Each structure stands twice: as structure tokens, then as C-alpha cells.
Amino acid sequence: MIAEARMDALMNQGWPAAHSTELDGWLVRHNAGVTLRANSVLPASAPFDLGRALEYVENLYVAHDIRPSFQISPAVQPSDLDAHLAARGYELRNPTLVQCAAISDVLAKLPAPPFEVDISTTPSTGWTDRWWSVDGRGDDSRPIAEQILVRGKALYAMVPDGAQAKAIGRLALVDDTAGLYCLAVDERFRRQGLASAVIHGLLQAATTKWVWLSVLEDNAPARALYDRLGFQTVSRYHYRVKA
Template identity: 30%
Template sequence: MHRTETVELLCADAWPAVTEDKVGDWRLRAASGFTGRANSALAVGDPGLPVAEALDRVCEFAHAHDIPPVAQAVVGSANERAIEAAGWVPKTDHAAGHLVSVLVGPLGTGADGVSFLPEPSAAWWELAAGTTEPAPAQRHVLTTGEVGYAVAEITAGAVRAAVAGGLLHVSRLAVRPQHRRRGLARALMAATGEWAAGRGATECVLQVAVDNAPALALYEALGFREHHQYRYWVPACEDRSL
């Protein structure tokens, strides 16, 4: 099993921000506000500075890129404890859920009715990103790297698959409401597994908000288990309207 820090770094590689910098091992990321993961400091490893000073750097980077300062830290880690001690608080207003379960599981097999597109179509963008005209940051985050764009039954469902360091990172799994409860989510997961196995992946990882019970139930049925959790943190006095 991969170490927690390794999993977080590989997930970050599979979900690249538009702009990145570093403070020691920490990654500072910005992508015009598109997703928390691409617009936060990944606080894993040694920042090379006292954590309070590293958080000042996080704030400086965020303000320079017109995004609110946010730190992503593994729950229960030394970094998270130090971030809390520095006066930061959980970002409970994060739209997608500030507390996230990172799940690992086997690669799926036996896909049927799923195809991979050479590049994302308008229908794929609509399902995966909620728009047929993605902004530059959306294009960068979702299409950079070794990425596959799977669709089920033409455009009934879609998913993003990315391989980084032997891990398949799955995200943006979506099925149109009128096509749900037909096994398309399972078919998409199976297809991504077969696609990723051909590119050297041996295991799958994905991230789900802890309050997303339907998704957690699906992935548990597919053999996934929780590897760890992470949480988003913000300065207590920060103006969150930025």
C-alpha cells in the first residue's frame, strides 16, 4: 500500500493546477478558482519553515493569484495539527465538502458499452464539468497529463481517468439522471480500470466527500476502502469573498 504522502502527491500530479510553486515539500496551487484541490496548498511533507511562516507564504501566493488562501492537510497529521495551532479553521463552507475520504481499490474489468474519446467532446464537457465551453483553467486541469475521457452509451455517462505513478486517478464520474440505476457508473469504472492497466496502473484512487453516501456505497461495493481523509483549512480572519 502506498504511503499517505505518496498518494496525495500522485493525486496532485493527476490533477495539475495551472500555476504551482513550493514551500519546501508543500505545493502551492492556483487554477482560477476551479476546484479546491487545484487552488490550495497541499500541506504534506516538510515545508522547510515553521508552519506559521509557511502559511504566510500560502497567503501571499493565494493573494497574488486572486484566490482565497486554503490549505489541504491530511486529517490527524502533524501538519494539520500545526495548521490548527496557527489559528486556521476548517473551511466548512467549501461547496464540495471540506472533509474528504480518499479511497483506494482494485482496477475494474469487464467493461461493456463504454468508449474512450481521443479528446473531450462537448457532451463529455457538459457531463464532467457542467459546461460545453470550458474555461482555460478547466481545460488545463482536466486535460493535462495522461488522461482518458470515457463515455457510456455515447453520452449517457462520463468520467475522467488519469494515470500518475502507477495509480489510476478517477474523477468527474457522472451519469445523466434519466440513465441512472442501469449500471453505467460501474461500467465506467470497469472501463477506466482496463484503460489504466494498459498504461501501467495497478491500483485506483479517488476522492469523495464524507457526506456523499451514495458514492461511498457504490465504491465500497466495488471493493474500495478508505486510505485516509483530508480536510481544507483557511485563516480564521480571512475574507472569503475573494
């Protein structure tokens, strides 16, 4: 399986921010406030002066009108950073599991889908319409979010409904692995096996051996699906966001 620190790095490459600033071992990401991952610090190595580093981060984010945020995993440096942030008034957000599986094992558990699944190297308008209808923030930030999608190499799967999509998913291609993102199904077509069909289509088109994903701890339906497909938890993370 994949080590926790490498998992952090892979996920960072799979969902890349527009701007990243190196700060004495920390990666300070900002992307106009769109998505928490792309607007949080990835603390990979301990800075020499923790107090100064925290002040720098907070000032930088405030200057960009972004709430200071940190992604906290078992590989966080310094190891007690979570406690420092809690004492500083940072709130815990989005406890998330990171899971991994061999692509061959997942495909062996998935039947060939009875639906047409289109695979592309770029997201169509129908793809992004469905994604934004499920995961969008309801504001004018969609163009910024779409830039994140295409900033790295990826495959895009769609179960078509005319020019629109019943279900979609994204597979980020990072080094010799792949990361599953943006799995979304139109609420009118849920519980019909569309999510499994999208996963099957993406993994069948992949040329890597391993696939990883992140899933919120409290997302019971998604966790049940991934458990059935043989995914195992290899890491976890949460965010600390300045109150």
C-alpha cells in the same frame, strides 16, 4: 496499499494546477481559482518558520484573488497545522475519503456493461459538456477547468447519447497507478448502472494494477457503490479555507 504521503502526491499529479510554487516543503498551487485542489497548499514538509510561511501563502493567494486554502491529510506537516489554521480563522471544508483497490478485484465484481462505452485519450466536446453540466460552476471558468483535464495523461470514458454523453469518467494515469475522477451521470439516466459501466470501461483499458479515488464523506450513494466494488479507505483529507 499506498502510503498517505504518496497518496497526496499521486492526487496532486492526477489533477495538476497550472502553477505550483515550492515554499520550504509546501507546494503552493494556484489555477485562477478553479477547483479547490488546484488552488490550495499541499503541506508535505514542515517549513522552518511557520508564521512566515503562512503570511507568504496568504499574500500570494490574495494577490491572485484566491481565498487562502490548505489541503489537510494525515501526512500534513507540521502535524498540528490544522489546529493553527483553525485558530487563524480557516474554516473546514469538504471532508473526503481516499480509497484504493486492485483493478483486477474491481473488474471481477463488475459485470460486462450492456452499454456502449467509448474510451479516448482526449475529452470530446460531448464529454466536457456532460462534465460541466454536472460539476460546472455556472460561470465562464470552463476553459480553465478543461486545461486541468488535459494537463496530465489520462483516459476518458463516455456512454454516448448521439454526440452527447449519458455518463462520463476520467482515469488519470500517474506512475504505476490510476486515479478515478469526474464520474458524472446525466440525472435523466441515473440508477441504470451507467456509473458502473464507465468504471468498467476505464479499468479494462488501464494497464496499471491499482486504482484510487476520492469521495466526499457525505456522498452516501457513491460510497455504497465503491464499497460494493471493494475499495478500501487508505487516507482522508479536508480543506481549510480562510474565512
